[in-house]
Amino acid sequence: MNPVPSPWQPAARTDRRNPLTTSMPTVRPDRRHLASGIPGPLSSAFEARRRAAVARGVGSAVPVYAAAADPGLLHDIDGNAFIDLASGLGVTAVGNAAPDVVAAVREQVGLFTHTCFLTSPYSGYVEVCEELSNLTPGRHEKRSVLLSTGAEAVENAVKVARAATGRSAIVVLDHAYHGRTNLALGMTAKNAPFKQGFGPFAPDIHRVPTSYPYRDPQGMTGEEAAQRALEALERQVGGENVAAIVVEPVQGEGGFIVPAPGFLPALQSWCREHGALFVADEIQSGFCRTGAWFASEHEDLVPDLVITAKALAGGLPLSAVTGRAEIMDAVQLGGFGGTYGGNPVACAAALASIEVMRTGHLVDSARAIGDTLFTRLRALAVRHPAIGEVRGRGAMVGVEIVEPGGRRPGAEAAQRLAKACQQRGVLLLTAGTHSNVLRFLPPLVIPPALLNDAVDVIEECCDELLA
Structure with missing residues (x-):
């Protein structure tokens, strides 16, 4: 007969560490990095498990599974590193897993x-x-x-x-x-x-x-x-x-x-x-x-x-x-x-x-992020009539995409842009009543080099998809 475990000594349990994560590199990249396709094989395997266990009504913007995060970067279980312009829908303003x-x-x-x-x-x-x-x-x-x-x-x-x-x-x-x-x-x-x-x-x-x-x-x-x-x-x-x-x-x-x-x-x-x-x-x-x-x-x-x-x-x-x-x-x-x-x-x-x-003077950091985004995105809007407006305050910036020649919401173009950025390692989401606004909510501790790299990618995608 097995003894009843003491309440102060937890009973032995099965090690539930998932074997899918064992291939994660021990040293994470400090910049945008693509180690696999998007999604990678490990994320794809988890997605299959998800369909059998998670209710269909729970959506996700990107098909990758998070493993770790650094200031401005989100790492997935396949070893990809994404520049994070979402910060968990504005939650991780001080950075994900901030040491303090x-x-x-x-x-x-x-x-x-x-x-x-x-x-x-x-x-x-x-x-x-x-x-x-x-x-x-x-x-x-x-x-x-x-x-x-x-x-x-x-x-x-x-x-x-x-x-x-x-x-x-x-x-x-x-x-x-x-x-x-x-x-x-x-x-x-x-x-x-x-x-x-x-x-x-x-x-x-x-x-x-x-x-x-x-x-x-x-x-x-x-x-x-x-x-x-x-x-x-x-x-x-x-x-x-x-x-x-x-x-x-x-x-x-x-x-x-x-x-x-x-x-x-x-x-x-x-x-x-x-x-x-x-x-x-x-x-x-x-x-x-x-x-x-x-x-x-x-x-x-x-x-x-x-x-x-x-x-x-x-x-x-x-x-x-x-x-x-x-x-x-x-x-x-x-x-x-x-x-x-x-x-x-x-x-x-x-x-x-x-x-x-x-x-950390994050009020000042938000203003600096906004200065970078407004300067670069408004210059991009001059080249692309499909960018109807760049607006926001500080590090809360939206880019409204419209159909060229008018102001009709360009939801399909916005979705294509967000997906293209994701495929290149930039986590960018959309918003808006008509789902036609690219939303920028980076962590307030994002390094300037990462922020500028992200905008470089966005410029490339706009030049390809909005031309």
């Missing part, structure tokens, strides 16, 4: 991995909330709640707005993206693939036109675009019913749209006049990404609530809602919660990430 973040995570994992803050609190949660109070716009007294995902934070921001105002209507913008849970999907604009077949969605969510300078009537100012939106709001909803207007200061998935100057301040002024909350979804644009700690700062906005996630914790799942103390405290005791919200390991990662952002 790794050290903080290791230390916390060695102490405890979970208690649930609702059961037994811990200092890391409080310290992250203190940092958020100091960093988010405005010097007023603030409170925060920590959660796990961006969509969860969006839903909790809606809860706060409704509790604080006693109203129910939530107003969002055209082209918005706020997540994939039911309420967040109701706030998201794009139907396929995000919303198709998943309704009905939560009620009392209303969409109004945004400011999209490239596609608005020529010469429309931010104030005029705001008037258009507010007239629709008053007509469709009624100002006295609005709990909050929720905006992305730079729209991400919708196409990296930067509203015309004056648009967002006009919406904020309307909120103050009508007793509604002005909520900034900074999930993608926050934490140095746009050349400021938060994109709201570019127009001196001071939101009532700020929603954060993505880059907050250096790759671990953590999100937050931060807002005016009297507004956040309108939620009754027990009204906030979630088993994994503010996990201690994620909090340790967040504190380390914020310190890297601060001491």
Whole structure:
């Protein structure tokens, strides 16, 4: 009879290291490198296993399987090294496996991995909330709640707005993206693939036109675009019913749209006049990404609530809602919660990430990245009429591809360009309501040589495919 293993001595287990990864080189290249076709044989083998185990609805932009990462590089299991212009959809701003973040995570994992803050609190949660109070716009007294995902934070921001105002209507913008849970999907604009077949969605969510300078009537100012939106709001909803207007200061998935100057301040002024909350979804644009700690700062906005996630914790799942103390405290005791919200390991990662952002001057790094991208990509646009616009802020840059001779979205050309870049070792993704925007979200620690090499590849692909 086999003895029962002691709880302090784990039972023997099968070594589950995958034999497919044994051919990874011990020394990783420090530049773009193609060791196989894309995908390579090991990634292809895993893809076959994936089809038998992973739900079909889970998509991936590139058919390669990650093995390791360095600042600005993503290595796959076949030994290929890609220049990373995606940073995990804007998550790894401080770099993938940043040493200070790794050290903080290791230390916390060695102490405890979970208690649930609702059961037994811990200092890391409080310290992250203190940092958020100091960093988010405005010097007023603030409170925060920590959660796990961006969509969860969006839903909790809606809860706060409704509790604080006693109203129910939530107003969002055209082209918005706020997540994939039911309420967040109701706030998201794009139907396929995000919303198709998943309704009905939560009620009392209303969409109004945004400011999209490239596609608005020529010469429309931010104030005029705001008037258009507010007239629709008053007509469709009624100002006295609005709990909050929720905006992305730079729209991400919708196409990296930067509203015309004056648009967002006009919406904020309307909120103050009508007793509604002005909520900034900074999930993608926050934490140095746009050349400021938060994109709201570019127009001196001071939101009532700020929603954060993505880059907050250096790759671990953590999100937050931060807002005016009297507004956040309108939620009754027990009204906030979630088993994994503010996990201690994620909090340790967040504190380390914020310190890297601060001491590494990543606000300045984002501006330098933006200078490089705007200079080179706008020069490329002069040569190629299919590049309709290069836009963005800091290291959050979008290139809208159109059909030559007009402004009709060029989704197929954008997809071909992204795929061609991937085949040459540059991880470039698309975005936009019409899937026609190339999006640039490099890590804020990407070496300049890698960034310029990536743009060299993009230039080559544009010269071949857009000629």
